[in-house]
Amino acid sequence: MKVLLVDDSVTMRRIQKTQIGTLGITDILEAGDGQEALEKLKANMPVDLVLLDWNMPVMDGITFLKTARADAAFKDVKIIMCTSESEKSRVVEALKSGANNYIIKPFTPEALKEKLGL
């Protein structure tokens, strides 16, 4: 199982990495923005799961999501939005754009594992 963590906050990636690591998953990649995430995704396929922040510099999460979903090569990649942008309209936009699930910061370790289906 290969996981890509996309968040501009090092702290957030560190928390996610630790929590996912307790499940025995060690094949974890990181990116600080959507552009870097696309590059990491292309270079490291097959990637099983992307945990995706919304607000990031350079390329935000929703742009990454739409770009990745427009490419058939990434159709099997599970993409979970992980963001504090919790208004209903935002959730709807993410799911419509091809996100498989949505988790709201601040999350508990249990909620993260459940939403990832792990």
Added chain:
Amino acid sequence: MDVSYVNPFINATLTWVKNMVGVEAKTLAPQLKRPPFPHYDISGVIGLSGGAAGSISFGFPMQSAVAIVSKMIQAPIKEDDADLIDAIGEIVNIVAGFAKRDLTHLNLSISLPNVILSNHILAGLSGAPTIVVPFTCPLGSFAMEVSLKTN
């Protein structure tokens, strides 16, 4: 004075501490900010704009910041670690983003966080009152300052 807009930020803070730090925080009575202003060692500040303008900040004594962030990332952090600055910025980002959900009528946009180091006080938006909300938790105390002026 209408301070109802402060409640979503209080709730978001309590939820952050419970979910991501794993302890329970308590809030003490919110106060209108008046001299002498509280001093902090490290603060995270985010600007709010849209249907209202202002800011939300968290001010910490260094000991509290180190203890809370260490627990949150499940690793000891030192006070001169660059990751401590990132963590304080992300905390205020998470709380502001989460609180927005209960303030949709204000259509708020949140800025990127700024983090202030060294002993300091926080100045609010001139013309808008600042509400100071002290919090305590088993890892230490900290304060939230919210200043918001509807357009």
